[in-house]
Amino acid sequence: xxxxxxxxxxxxxxxxxxxxxxxxxxxxxxxxxxxxxxxxxxxxxxxxxxxxxxxxxxxxxxxxxxxxxxxxxxxxxxxxxxxxxxxxxxxxxxxxxxxxxxxxxxxxxxxxxx
Amino acid sequence: xxxxxxxxxxxxxxxxxxxxxxxxxxxxxxxxxxxxxxxxxxxxxxxxxxxxxxxxxxxxxxxxxxxxxxxxxxxxxxxxxxxxxxxxxxxxxxxxxxxxxxxxxxxxxxx
Numbered sequence: 001x002x003x004x005x006x007x008x009x010x011x012x013x014x015x016x017x018x019x020x021x022x023x024x025x026x027x028x029x030x031x032x033x034x035x036x037x038x039x040x041x042x043x044x045x046x047x048x049x050x051x052x053x054x055x056x057x058x059x060x061x062x063x064x065x066x067x068x069x070x071x072x073x074x075x076x077x078x079x080x081x082x083x084x085x086x087x088x089x090x091x092x093x094x095x096x097x098x099x100x101x102x103x104x105x106x107x108x109x110x111x112x113x114x
Numbered sequence: 115x116x117x118x119x120x121x122x123x124x125x126x127x128x129x130x131x132x133x134x135x136x137x138x139x140x141x142x143x144x145x146x147x148x149x150x151x152x153x154x155x156x157x158x159x160x161x162x163x164x165x166x167x168x169x170x171x172x173x174x175x176x177x178x179x180x181x182x183x184x185x186x187x188x189x190x191x192x193x194x195x196x197x198x199x200x201x202x203x204x205x206x207x208x209x210x211x212x213x214x215x216x217x218x219x220x221x222x223x224x225x
Contacts, residue, residue, distance in 0.1 A: 004157075043158075043203070043215040056212070090157050099207030100146045105157030 003027045006091050006106035014114055015081055021109045023074040023091030029104070031097040032074045034066060037088040037108070049074060050097040081113045116141045120204055120216030127194050128224050135219045137204030138186045145208035147180055147187045152201045152218075162189070166208075194223045 004025045013019050023032065034046040048056035049068040063085075065077040074091055088108045094101040117140035127133050137147075148163035164171045164178045164187065171178050175194075180187040187206070191198055204216040 006157075042217050045212060092157075099144070099211045099213060102148050102160040102163055103150075103158075103205075103213070105150075105159065107155070107157050 004091055004093055004104050004106035006089075006109050008109060009107065010110045010112075012112045012114060013078070013081065015083070017081075018077070018079040020078065021076040021089055021091075021111075023076075023106055025072055025091075025093040025104070027093060027104060029093035029095050030071060031094045031101075032068060032071075033092045033094075033103070034074070034076055035090040035092060035105075037090055043090070047076075048097060055097060078111075081111075083113050086111055086113045116144065116206060116211060116214040118204065118206060118214045118216045120219055122219060123217065124220045124222070126222045126224060129194060129196060131194055133189075133191045133194055133198070133221055133223075135189045135202055135204075135221070136186055137188065137206065137216050139204075139206040139214075140185065141206070141208075141211065142182075142185065143208050144185075144206040144211065147178065147204070147206050149176075149178060149189045150203045150205060150215075152203065154200075158203055191221075194221075196223050196225050199223045 007022045032049045036044045045058045046060045047066040052068045063080050067075040090108045091106045092103040094103050119138045145166035150158035151161045152158040162178050175192050177190040201218045207213040
């Protein structure tokens with residue numbers, strides 16, 4: 001167990017559905033991140049939260065909506081997705097935000113949009 | 115932003131041989147240099163890191179070396195084993211920089 005737990009592990013959704021991805025960490029870390037990992041592409045940063053405050057939205061379409069109710073939990077709400085949004089969505093946490101800290105990743109949610 | 119290049123993109127070695135992966139970066143302000151290992155069906159896992167005041171760090175069969183002048187750092191794996199087969203990512207960063215991940219190196223260790 002990596003210390004960062006993501007649910008569900010797999011998700012298949014239609015383009016008109018609404019679903020949410022959940023991430024939980026009990027490492028006492030202050031920063032949490034959402035990354036998108038597509039085949040043959042580098043890891044793409046989506047959102048960054050520091051102490052529950054969003055500090056970065058990396059030009060992500062509004063059909064992705066993050067929520068950070070407390071420093072241990074992070075959600076990614078999905079609606080009206082496109083097939084090209086199919087990817088592995090990874091949550092990570094770190095002691096502080098940005099550089100100088102190693103990240104602890106969850107195992108990811110494999111999302112398929114049909 | 116940081117420009118990160120990782121080479122090679124794929125690497126096949128015989129079990130017991132050594133493997134070396136190189137990461138080149140552009141931002142001279144970078145001062146933290148980690149390597150991550152991603153196994154199939156899992157998220158990346160931090161396996162070793164080095165900070166800019168150190169030139170080399172070892173942890174059993176893995177080591178990281180840093181050349182700040184040339185702006186590159188490398189991952190060295192000795193006596194490779196099948197369980198070393200994975201995708202490896204570098205992610206140089208520092209200060210208030212966003213972390214930029216390399217494009218990954220797929221390592222295959224042939225038994």
